Structures are given as C-alpha cells and as structure tokens.
Amino acid sequence: MAKSKPKTKKAPRKKFKMPNFKLSSQQKLVLGSFLVISGLLICIAFISHLFTGKIDQSALSEFASRHVKTKNWLSKFGAWLSDLFIQRGFGISSFIFSGLVFLSGVFVLMNLSISKLRKHWFWGIFIIIWISILFGFFGDKNDVLGGTIGFEVNSYLQDYIGKTGTVLLLIFGLITYLAIRFKVTFESIINVFKSAKKDISDELSSNAENQVVPLNNNLTEEAEAIKEAYKGSLDETESKEEVEEKVAVTTLKPEVASTSFEVKVTEEESEEDDPSLEIKVEEVKEELSETDNLANKLVEDFGQFDPTLELGKFQFPTLDLLKKYDAEGIKINQAELEENKNRIVDTLNNYKIGIASIKATIGPTVTLYEIVPEAGIRISKIKNLEDDIALSLSALGIRIIAPIPGKGTIGIEVPNKDSTIVSMRSVIASKKFQTTDMQLPIALGKTISNETFVVDLAKMPHMLMAGATGQGKSVGLNAVLTSLLYKKHPAEVKFVLVDPKKVELTLFNKIERHYLAKLPDSEEAIITDNNKVINTLNSLCIEMDNRYELLKNAMCRNIAEYNEKFKSRKLNPNDGHQFLPYIVLVVDEFADLIMTAGKEVETPIARLAQLARAIGIHLIIATQRPSVNVITGIIKANFPARIAFRVTSKIDSRTILDGSGADQLIGRGDMLYTQGNDLIRVQCAFVDTPEVERITEFIGSQKAYPDAYLLPEYVGEEDGTSLDIDISDRDKLFKDAAVVIVTAQQGSASLLQRKLKLGYNRAGRIIDQLEAAGIVGPFEGSKARQVLITDLIALDAHLENEI
Numbered sequence: 001m002a003k004s005k006p007k008t009k010k011a012p013r014k015k016f017k018m019p020n021f022k023l024s025s026q027q028k029l030v031l032g033s034f035l036v037i038s039g040l041l042i043c044i045a046f047i048s049h050l051f052t053g054k055i056d057q058s059a060l061s062e063f064a065s066r067h068v069k070t071k072n073w074l075s076k077f078g079a080w081l082s083d084l085f086i087q088r089g090f091g092i093s094s095f096i097f098s099g100l101v102f103l104s105g106v107f108v109l110m111n112l113s114i115s116k117l118r119k120h121w122f123w124g125i126f127i128i129i130w131i132s133i134l135f136g137f138f139g140d141k142n143d144v145l146g147g148t149i150g151f152e153v154n155s156y157l158q159d160y161i162g163k164t165g166t167v168l169l170l171i172f173g174l175i176t177y178l179a180i181r182f183k184v185t186f187e188s189i190i191n192v193f194k195s196a197k198k199d200i201s202d203e204l205s206s207n208a209e210n211q212v213v214p215l216n217n218n219l220t221e222e223a224e225a226i227k228e229a230y231k232g233s234l235d236e237t238e239s240k241e242e243v244e245e246k247v248a249v250t251t252l253k254p255e256v257a258s259t260s261f262e263v264k265v266t267e268e269e270s271e272e273d274d275p276s277l278e279i280k281v282e283e284v285k286e287e288l289s290e291t292d293n294l295a296n297k298l299v300e301d302f303g304q305f306d307p308t309l310e311l312g313k314f315q316f317p318t319l320d321l322l323k324k325y326d327a328e329g330i331k332i333n334q335a336e337l338e339e340n341k342n343r344i345v346d347t348l349n350n351y352k353i354g355i356a357s358i359k360a361t362i363g364p365t366v367t368l369y370e371i372v373p374e375a376g377i378r379i380s381k382i383k384n385l386e387d388d389i390a391l392s393l394s395a396l397g398i399r400i401i402a403p404i405p406g407k408g409t410i411g412i413e414v415p416n417k418d419s420t421i422v423s424m425r426s427v428i429a430s431k432k433f434q435t436t437d438m439q440l441p442i443a444l445g446k447t448i449s450n451e452t453f454v455v456d457l458a459k460m461p462h463m464l465m466a467g468a469t470g471q472g473k474s475v476g477l478n479a480v481l482t483s484l485l486y487k488k489h490p491a492e493v494k495f496v497l498v499d500p501k502k503v504e505l506t507l508f509n510k511i512e513r514h515y516l517a518k519l520p521d522s523e524e525a526i527i528t529d530n531n532k533v534i535n536t537l538n539s540l541c542i543e544m545d546n547r548y549e550l551l552k553n554a555m556c557r558n559i560a561e562y563n564e565k566f567k568s569r570k571l572n573p574n575d576g577h578q579f580l581p582y583i584v585l586v587v588d589e590f591a592d593l594i595m596t597a598g599k600e601v602e603t604p605i606a607r608l609a610q611l612a613r614a615i616g617i618h619l620i621i622a623t624q625r626p627s628v629n630v631i632t633g634i635i636k637a638n639f640p641a642r643i644a645f646r647v648t649s650k651i652d653s654r655t656i657l658d659g660s661g662a663d664q665l666i667g668r669g670d671m672l673y674t675q676g677n678d679l680i681r682v683q684c685a686f687v688d689t690p691e692v693e694r695i696t697e698f699i700g701s702q703k704a705y706p707d708a709y710l711l712p713e714y715v716g717e718e719d720g721t722s723l724d725i726d727i728s729d730r731d732k733l734f735k736d737a738a739v740v741i742v743t744a745q746q747g748s749a750s751l752l753q754r755k756l757k758l759g760y761n762r763a764g765r766i767i768d769q770l771e772a773a774g775i776v777g778p779f780e781g782s783k784a785r786q787v788l789i790t791d792l793i794a795l796d797a798h799l800e801n802e803i
C-alpha cells in the first residue's frame with residue numbers, strides 16, 4: 001500500500017475574522033427559531049411546488065396583482081420562492097437549501113460552533129450545484145430536476161468540453177466531495193469492495209452449508225418452538241420438508257449477522273491503519289463555576305469593564321507637539337569613514353596586528369568598525385591598544401568591544417564628527433514603538449545600527465540611571481515619561497515624581513489630575529521636600545501590601561492577570577477590588593536623598609525594589625554620583641536594568657555597569673544600556689523643555705479626574721495614635737472606620753485598609769479602638785470580628801451615648 005507523504009507543517013493561515021457581534025441568549029432564541037421556521041416553510045413551499053408548480057406558472061407573471069391566486073401551499077410567496085429556486089435556479093437540489101436554513105437555526109439555538117456551520121453551508125452549496133448540473137445533463141431547460149442553472153451550465157460545459165468532458169468533470173466533482181467531506185480514500189473504496197466480495201462469498205458458502213445441515217437433529221429449543229408455531233399455521237399443501245427448511249433459515253440467521261459484524265470490525269481496523277485519516281478531537285468545554293457564569297452574564301450585558309471610560313474622550317498627545325530637527329537622519333561622510341578606517345588599520349599594523357576584514361555600521365553619534373583580525377592575534381592585545389587607537393584617531397569616546405558577543409568580530413566605536421540628533425518625534429513615530437504590545441513601553445532612542453530602541457519598564461522591572469552632570473539624565477527621564485504619556489491612558493499609569501532639584505519635573509504639575517499620584521494630605525503632587533519623600537515611599541509600601549492582599553484574594557499572580565480578571569468582571573468591586581493602574585516612581589537626584597534621609601529612604605526603596613514588580617509599581621532612580629554609598633549592594637541587586645550616561649571615572653562606570661565603558665562615552669545623550677548581560681550603546685532621544693511643556697499643556701487642558709490618584713495615608717510611628725481607649729485619643733478616621741465596619745457588617749482590619757487606604761498598623765489600632773468602644777467584638781483568630789452594632793442609626797445612637 002502506497003504510503004501517503006508525511007504532512008509538512010503548514011504555514012499558519014490567516015483566519016478570516018468574523019465581526020465580533022455577540023448575541024444575547026434572547027436574541028439567539030429569536031434568530032434561531034426564525035431560521036428553523038423559515039427552513040420548514042421553504043421546504044413546504046418546495047414540496048408544494050412539485051405538485052402545483054405548473055399551475056402556478058401562469059400566475060407568476062401577474063404576481064403583483066392581488067386577485068391572482070396561486071395554488072402553492074404558501075400562496076404567492078411560496079410560488080415565487082420555489083419558482084426562483086427550483087425552476088429558475090437549481091432544480092430539486094434546492095431542497096438542500098431549506099435544510100441548510102433549518103440547520104442554521106438549530107446551530108444558533110443550541111449555541112453550536114459557527115465554523116462547523118460554515119462547513120455545512122460550503123459543502124451544501126457545492127452539492128446543490130453538483131446535483132443541479134447532473135440533472136441538467138439529462139433534463140431540458142424547464143425541468144424541475146436540474147433547474148435552469150443546471151441546464152445552462154451543462155450546455156455551456158458541453159459547448160466547450162463536450163459530453164464526455166462534462167461527465168468526467170461531474171465524476172471529479174463527486175470524488176472531491178466524497179474525499180474531502182467524508183474522508184473517503186482510494187484504499188477505503190477498495191476495502192469496501194473487498195469486504196462486499198467477502199460478504200457475498202461468505203453468504204454463499206453459509207447457504208450451501210445450511211442445506212447440508214441435518215435439521216432434525218440440530219434443532220435448538222427455540223427452533224422447536226418456531227417449528228411448532230409454523231406447524232400450527234401450516235397450510236395443508238406445504239410439505240414437512242419445506243417447513244423444516246424455513247426453520248433452519250430462521251435459526252441460522254444469527255450466524256449470518258455475526259459474519260457481517262466481523263466484516264465491520266475489519267473495516268474499522270483498516271480505518272485505524274489508514275495514515276491519511278485525521279483524528280477528530282472533541283473539544284471539551286470547561287466547566288464554569290458559579291462566579292464565572294455571573295461574570296459572563298455581566299460581560300454579556302454590559303461588555304468588559306473599561307477603565308478608561310471616566311475619561312473616555314481623552315485624547316493622546318499628537319506627534320506634531322514634538323519638534324522635527326533638521327540634523328536628523330544619518331548622513332554618510334565617505335571621506336571620514338575612509339580616513340578612520342585607514343587610521344585604524346595603520347595603528348594596528350604598527351603593533352603588528354594584521355586585519356582580515358573591516359566593516360562599518362554608522363549610527364547617529366558613533367560609527368562601529370567591526371574588524372576580523374588575522375589568525376593568531378590575541379584579543380587582549382587589541383583591547384590594550386584602546387588609548388593608542390584613540391590617540392591616533394584623535395577622538396574622545398572610543399570604545400573597544402573585544403569580541404562583540406555572538407559575532408566573532410572586534411568592534412571599535414568611533415564618534416562621528418557631526419552627530420545627528422535623535423528626536424523624540426522620530427522614535428515615537430517609529431513602527432516599533434507604535435505597534436508594540438509592551439505593558440509600559442519606553443522609546444529610549446536609537447542603537448548604533450540606527451534602530452529604534454524600545455524597552456518595557458514592566459519587564460525591567462526597575463531602572464537605575466546615572467551620569468555626570470550635563471550628560472543627558474534629565475533629558476533621559478523626560479524621554480521615559482514622554483514615551484509613557486504617548487502610549488498609556490491616565491487610567492492605566494500614574495507617576496509619583498520626586499524632584500529634589502525642584503525645577504526638572506515641575507512641568508508635569510499640569511497633568512497632576514491626569515497622571516500623578518500623591519498623598520491624601522499633600523498639596524503638591526510633585527515631591528520636592530526630602531522629608532515628604534519618606535512618607536511617600538512608606539505609603540507606596542502600604543499600597544504595595546494592599547495590592548498584594550487584593551491579588552491574593554483574587555488568586556492572581558501579577559497585576560496584568562488581576563486587571564484582566566477585573567475587566568472581565570470576575571472580581572467584585574464591593575470586596576474592595578478595583579482596576580489597578582501601574583505606578584511609576586521617578587526619583588531624580590537619588591544621591592541627594594540618601595545624603596539627607598539615609599536609611600529611612602533606603603529601606604522602603606529596597607522593599608519596593610524587591611517586591612513591587614508583580615503589583616505594578618516600578619522605580620526609576622537617577623543619580624549624578626553613582627558611588628557605592630549611594631547605590632548600595634541591596635539597591636543594585638534589585639535594579640538589573642541600568643542606564644549609564646557619561647561618567648567621569650572608571651570607578652563610577654564600574655559601580656553603575658559592573659564594568660568600564662561609561663567613562664568613554666561622549667555625552668549629550670550617548671548612553672550604555674544593560675539589562676543584566678550585554679551592554680547596548682544607545683543614543684538617547686532628545687526631548688526639549690518646550691516640547692514637554694506643549695505635551696503637558698495638551699493633556700492638562702483636557703477633562704481630568706477630580707483629584708490626583710490618592711496613595712494610602714501613612715502616619716509615621718511617632719505621630720500615630722496610642723492604643724488608649726480614651727475617646728479624645730481616638731484616630732481621626734475612627735468614625736469613618738466605624739461606618740465602614742457597620743455597613744459591611746464585617747470587623748476586619750484588612751477591610752479598613754482597603755476602604756480607607758490605611759496601613760496595617762493604623763487599621764489594627766482603629767480596630768482595637770472600635771473594640772474598646774463596643775462596636776466590634778473581641779479578636780477571634782483567623783475569623784473576622786463580630787460586629788455588635790446592626791446599622792448606621794444604631795451606630796449614631798451608640799456614639800452619642802458615649803459623649
């Protein structure tokens with residue numbers, strides 16, 4: 001048996017996407033029953049046409065007249081429809097059409113797979129046409145069997161390929177239908193013939209055997225009974241032999257049946273062996289839980305939760321707010337290239353280093369010369385010549401990468417005489433940034449091969465940025481913030497900005513109510529006072545703990561999963577669940593902060609850096625002095641993504657990058673980026689203050705939220721309330737807390753934490769005060785405390801009695 005070729009993997013076919021209009025259960029019932037009834041009516045009209053079609057023919061010409069009567073069981077409409085489909089269309093195969101309409105109704109009613117229905121329709125129409133052509137072959141023009149279309153197609157085919165050609169085409173059509181629709185193969189046809197042959201021969205032989213069986217001796221009890229019965233009803237003329245023969249046939253019947261069963265089994269076996277047969281895997285529907293059902297219903301009724309709805313009309317900043325620079329686009333200076341190449345080759349030759357080949361890649365600020373040294377040259381020898389090469393090229397910022405990872409060449413980066421500005425506009429407009437599906441995409445600039453460099457802050461998950469003064473840090477921070485403003489809706493991301501220099505980030509004040517987060521009692525969202533930073537950082541830690549609690553309750557592992565679940569309405573807002581925006585904490589001049597606040601800042605920063613990645617809080621820390629007492633081991637360990645602008649010493653470079661290189665950069669946004677392994681040289685995108693101003697103004701002039709995003713309140717240990725039960729010493733939020741607890745009838749500290757955005761300690765203290773006031777019962781282990789007041793009226797009365 002010829003083996004069919006192993007199937008090669010098909011390239012994924014682009015699936016036709018149906019427009020996504022979902023029907024509610026009620027709409028499905030209406031549409032489904034409409035289709036089922038239509039299918040039946042069409043069928044009735046067609047059947048009637050077989051009897052009344054001829055009579056109705058004349059009436060059809062005066063169809064519009066009300067007085068003209070038709071005989072069709074569905075009257076004029078039925079007569080018209082059947083004439084259209086059967087007489088002028090496809091003949092009697094049109095019945096299949098009514099079947100397809102009926103089937104569609106059943107599919108809609110029973111909520112079956114649309115793709116299967118599509119298959120039924122495709123093959124249904126195929127067979128309608130095929131049958132119509134087949135009957136058209138034999139019939140005449142007005143024949144009900146083939147219809148006009150069948151006849152016309154036939155005569156067309158016969159004009160071009162003759163009768164024989166038409167017959168062969170029909171046979172081919174049938175084979176195609178059987179092969180694809182019913183998975184018939186050549187082998188299976190042969191098997192059918194074989195089994196039929198076997199069947200017949202078996203039957204013949206068994207018949208022959210029957211005749212020689214000595215009936216009288218072998219009759220079973222059952223046979224005896226039948227024999228008796230036959231005897232009773234025996235016609236006088238029937239002989240005894242005849243009766244016995246009948247009985248023998250009856251008793252032998254099971255044997256014949258078992259033979260045919262055997263044939264069936266062999267058929268099945270041959271099917272199993274057949275390699276061309278595809279196995280169909282039944283899709284098993286996942287059982288939905290009660291909450292899933294509710295969520296599905298809510299989504300069906302209201303659609304997915306849209307966090308952007310409150311600012312539904314929000315418009316993202318347009319590209320024309322960003323400046324276009326003249327000096328954009330790489331210009332190739334052939335003379336410079338040639339000159340540098342000759343110098344590199346000469347310098348290396350002076351040290352007896354031969355070069356096999358050299359290649360140049362021109363970037364916005366530096367050109368990378370990749371050389372392949374001749375065999376036998378030690379790489380370290382070239383690496384040691386860094387200064388000599390720099391001297392001979394009389395250029396700053398030469399960096400030697402020996403070898404370039406994964407390439408087997410040695411790279412020498414030489415700054416271009418005229419560098420080109422990488423504008424923010426060009427990177428934002430790039431396809432890479434526009435089409436990215438990253439969660440927090442940041443267009444940092446362009447690489448040496450002039451590709452836009454986009455990274456995902458959510459994956460980093462935190463970023464450390466260092467560089468000497470005036471080398472492009474602030475511009476870098478602005479580039480990061482601008483990227484996010486161009487890609488994220490105010491509902492999706494919030495910034496916490498810490499700016500001890502007081503001037504760098506002030507422009508972002510305009511978007512306070514859109515994008516910024518702040519402490520409830522602070523006036524300014526941008527934090528310039530170092531003491532306030534401590535509160536904010538601790539508040540972020542509380543927010544982190546709260547978010548972890550929410551994620552734990554929702555059984556999600558990260559913020560993306562949680563938000564997805566919330567959007568599909570599987571989380572109940574009454575349980576404190578809400579859509580969680582990403583929070584990006586930007587700290588400029590971190591060194592200054594460490595100097596003034598020291599450990600108090602370091603601890604929460606380290607906590608956030610260690611834990612906050614899963615719950616969507618990301619840190620960006622910038623510093624001028626990347627010395628070891630600023631970037632401590634614990635901070636460094638949690639900031640795998642680092643950006644180094646030009647630094648003044650090799651030691652600084654080592655602190656920030658764990659290697660040299662940053663000291664050889666040329667400044668003005670020239671930077672090295674690492675995410676733990678390779679160093680990538682990137683020219684940072686340039687965004688000027690007026691551009692940032694235009695963007696913030698554009699956003700700030702639009703409708704905003706009533707307030708900035710409020711972080712949970714943090715009460716420093718020293719100004720916290722004591723556990724005293726004295727009424728005057730109660731927490732400020734005591735009454736609010738009592739209302740929350742009584743309304744929810746649930747005495748738990750975590751409820752207070754969520755509803756009032758409190759830290760754990762403060763919520764715990766309030767619960768103790770509530771207990772002392774007789775509002776909640778005593779601590780009951782893992783269970784929530786009992787609430788002793790039943791409603792708000794009783795609560796008011798209770799509190800008044802106290803005074």
Ligand SMILES: Nc1ncnc2c1ncn2[C@@H]1O[C@H](COP(=O)(O)OP(=O)(O)OP(=O)(O)O)[C@@H](O)[C@H]1O
Binds near residue numbers: 422475668683687
């Ligand atoms: N990506 C860039 N492309 C071109 N020029 C740049 C780029 N980044 C910075 N510059 C130039 O360098 C100057 C200083 O940049 P920036 O203000 O960002 O430095 P800085 O590192 O923040 O300094 P400081 O720490 O003192 O605030 C800018 O005014 C600009 O002229």
